[in-house]
Every structure is written in C-alpha cells, then in structure tokens.
Amino acid sequence: MIIEPALVNPTAEDDLLGVDPFIFGYGFAADGAPTRLTWEDLISGKAAEYPRYWVHLNRLSKQAHGWIFRKSGLDRVVAHALVQEETRPRSQHHGRGFLINLRAVNQNEGADPEDMVALRMWASDTVLITVRARPVQATRDVEAWILAGDAPNSNGGLVAALASALTNRMEPEVANLDSRADTFEDQVLDPDVRMPRAELAEFRRTVLGLRRYLVPQREALSQLLREGSADGLFPESIALQLRESVDRVTRLAEDLDAIRERSVVLQEQIMEERTDLTNQRLFVLSLLSAVFLPISFVTGLFGVNLGGMPGINSPMAFAILSLVLLGTTGLMLAIFRWRRWM
Template sequence: MIIEPAPVTNADSDDVLGIDPFLFGFGFAADGTATPLTWEDVISGQLTSYPRVWLHLNRLSRQAQGWLYRKSGIDKVAVQSLLQEETRPRSTRHGNGFLINLRGVNLNAGEALEDMIALRMWASESLLITLRSRRVQAARDVEALVKGGEAPASTGGLVAALANALTDRMEPEIAAFDEQCDGFEDEILDPSIRLGRATLSEFRRKVLALRRYIVPQREALSQLVREGSAAGFFTDTDVLYLRESVDRVTRLAEDLDAIRERSIVLQEQVMEERSDMMNQRLFVLSILSAVFLPISFVTGLFGVNVGGLPGVNSPMAFAILVGSLALATGIMLAIFRWRRWI
C-alpha cells in the first residue's frame, strides 16, 4: 500500500523543522552546459526546459517528499522505495529508469565513520534525483565537477561519477583501518604495551559495520553495469568507469575481510597472552605452596597443645627446628631446580 505524506501544516513545516528541501540542482542544455537551479524552478515546472536535470534533495523534507509523490512524474512505488527508512545497497531497473541505493562513509563532524550514509537515486535518460538525509561529501565532489565544466555528458555518466566519488572517499578511510591494524600488531610485539581486549572488540565492530554495506554495494554496482549496459543507459566510457568502481569496491571488501581476520588473530593472541600470564602466576603460587608445605606441616604439628612434644624443655630445640626447616626448604628448591620447574 502506498502511503503519501500528509499535507504540510504550519506546525510541521520544513521552515519550523529547519529542513531545506533543495540542496542543489543543475539543468543541462543539449551541448552539456550546466545551469544551477533553485527550488522555485523545481516547483514551478521549469525543469521541462532542459534535456537533462540533476536534483539533489533532502529526503527528510516534507516538501521534497510531497513533490516526489505528486509532481516528479516518478511511479509511486519507486518514490516509496526512495523514501523508506532502512535501505541496503541495491540497483533495480524500474520502468524507464533505475532505482539505485549506494552507501558512503560518514565524514560528518562528530559522527561515527562506520555509520555509512545512504545515497538514494532515481536515474532515467532525462532525470537524475539523488536524496540523502545527512551530508554526503561524494555528491558535493561531483557538484564541484559540474561547476568546473567537467560534467558527464549523460545521466548514466553522472551515476558513474557518483559511484566513483563514493569509492574515492572510502579508500583512504579503509587504508587507515589497515594501518591501525598494523599498529595493533606492533603493540602486541612490544612487551611494555598492554593492548586492551575492549580496544580490539571496538575495532572489529567498526570493520564489520563497514563490511556490512560494502560487500552488497559491490553486487549492486555489478548489477547496475549489467542492466544499464543491456538497456543502453550507459555509454562505453560510463561502463568502464563503473567497472573500475566495481573492481575497487571488490578490493575494499577483500581488504576489510583481511583486516577482520587479522583482528580476530590479534584478539586471540591477546587472550592467549593473558592466559599464559595467569598460568605463570598460578605456577609461581603452586611452587611457593610446595616449598612451604613441609614448613606448614611441621609448624602445624608442633603447634598442637598436647603433652609429649619433643624438645619442650631443651634450649636448643628451637634452633634445631629452624635449621631443619631451612634444610628442608633448600632440599625442595634443589629438587625443583633439578626438575627444571624453576
């Protein structure tokens, strides 16, 4: 069932919530010249004057949602897919266009890097709509290309540029995870540094959070290449760029798998070192208990308050007892040394 957003009222309007529906947009002429658009151009129907249009909208805006449902011309099932809360990377051909969900690393200040941000797209020959709820730096990277006069010559080219920009932003961050894993390995080899188990657990959690989306993103891009090529949506150059993105995302997924395996080995090493340390301490305690066992036995025996104990009236008895206990301790230590227990 399709559920359209309720009409915007003064109480829940975007102005009250501080949400701007329109982030940026461009209309492309036949010769590829890009003209910046405004939200007024969008709602007034000026988009039809351009052969191609790219709109970057805020998914949380009620105005943007209403425009998508009522005036964008996109099938309502597709709109609902674009606006749903939870998504995973995917690419699906829908009518005369493509529904594309991709993920990028979260580079926003104060937010977790591994909390990857969704970039949702509707792509057809004449229209590209991208939506996000939080800032996606890759979209701004492609915006800078368009403003610099280096805009791709087709909607498929824009999609390929966005996929490449997302991958460009991922690579240095995953490389940083690899370097961090190298640092953990060096710390384990340094006896003066104690690597906490909680540190490795948190590191593994971040790696798994990234891998959760990067692995299906590889499949989504591969499917996009297949279906887009079959539909003639991508030029040969676009396909080359997308295949390069698929290869790079595949390599990133493999790097994450390797980092995950290394972190598991590191955690096992930490656990093994702690177990060895505990066993060593228990061994020392066992040796001490064995050394002092004869002393404890003799002193306990002579501490019994009954008659008949030898040496009670002898002034040399205490010295003989202490000497005997010292001799027994020395013999025990000699036996342990001979058995190489100490």
C-alpha cells in the same frame, strides 16, 4: 499499503524545523552546459524543460516527499523506495530507469565513519534524482566537477561519477583501518605495551560496520553495470568508469575481510597471552604452596602444646627445628630446579 504524503506549503512545518527540501540541482543543455536550478524551478516544472537534469533533495523534508510523490512523475513504488527509512545497497531496473541505493562513509563532524549514510537515486536518460537524510560529501565532489566544467555528458555518467566519488571517500577510511591494524600488531608484539581489549573490540566493530554495507554495495554496482550497459544507460566509456569503481569496491571489501581476519588473530593472541600470564602466576603460587606445605605441617605438629613433644626442655630445639625447616625448603627448591619446574 503505501501512504503518499501531502504536498505541504513551503512556509509551513519544514521551515519551522529548519529543513530545506532542496539541496542543489542542475539542468543540462543539449551541449552539456549546466544551469543551476532552484526549488521554484523544480515545483514549477521548469526543470523538465531541459534535455536532462539532476536534483539533490533532503529526505527529511516533507516538501521533498510531496514533490517526489506528486510532481516528479515517478510511480509509487519508486517514490516510496526513495523516501523509506531503512535501505541496503541495491540496484534495480524499473521501467525506463534504475532505482539505486548506495552507501557513503559518514564524514560529517562528530560522526563515526562506519555509521554509513544512504544515498538513494532514480536514474534515467533524462532525470537523475538523488535523496539523502544526512550530508553526503561525494555529491558535493561531483557538483564541484560540474562547476569546474567537467560535467559528464549523460545521466549515466553522473551516476558513474557519484559511484567513483563515493569510492574515493571510502579508500582513505579503509587505509586508516589497515594502518590501525598494523599499530595493534606492533603493540601486541611489544612486551612493554598492554593494549586494552575494549580498544580492539571497538576496532573490530568499526570494520564490521563498514563491511556490512560495502559487500552489498559491490553487488549493487555490479548489477547496475550489467543491466545499465544492456539498457544503454552506460555507453562503453561510462561503463569502463563504472567497472573501475566496481573493481575498487571489490578491492576495498577484500581489504576489509583481511583486516577483520587480522583483528580476530590479534584478539586470539591477546587472549592466549593473558591466559599464559594467568597460568604462570598460578604455577608460581602452586610452587610456593608446595614449598611451604612441609613447613606448615611441621610447625602445626609442634604447635599442638601436648605433653611429650621432643625438645621441650632443650635450649637448642628451636634452632635445630629452624635449620631442619630451612634444609627442607632448600631440598624442595633443588628438586623443583632439577625437574625444571622453575
């Protein structure tokens, strides 16, 4: 059962929590000229007077929830999908528009890039609604293009621009992971450098965290391209741009697969080297035990302090015994060297 949130007062709980429901928005005239929108334009219905508009909302705001469920004109299935807690990348044709969930690398201060942030979208010919909980830098990139006069001439173009901006932000992170994999390989090959296993394990976790969402994102964009081109949301020029984003995401996913495989090989190589080092140390201890075994036997035998022991009354007995033990040790070492055990 889907429970709709109440439309709360703008001065109530959200203001107390410091949550702004409205991040930015633009209305586009017939010639494509953008006009900045406000939260008041949205709740009053003025935004709908434009041929098309784009609003970017904060999912953590109850006011945003209220507008999505009560004022946006979206059905409950789409509204609920835009505000739900957990999502995975997907694209679904629903009615006259598309429900799109994509992921972006987390480039916020103090955050880990693999802790990817969600960007939910509802896209139709006239309306583009994007919703996020944590800042998505790619949306600001597209906004900068709009302010620079490079606004796409359709909402499909805005979706393609967002997909491209998300991919632009991912590429440096994947390239950085590839560079770190090269560094790890150099460290493994350098006998003077000992790389902590925890560092490589954390690296593998980062790669897997990115891959977890990047592979489904490739499928989501591919499905969006197929269905959006058939529906008319993406004309040929826009479809070409979106296809380029699909190809780039595919390449990034393949790069992550290669990095993951390299990290597995590095982990196995480190384990082999440490196993070899342990075996070498155990082998040295075994040789030492074998060398001193006859010495221990003889000294133990002569230490029983019983009558009849040879050399008890001879002043040369200790020297002779020491020479015999040294000779035995030399003989054992010569045998080990001859058998190439050391």
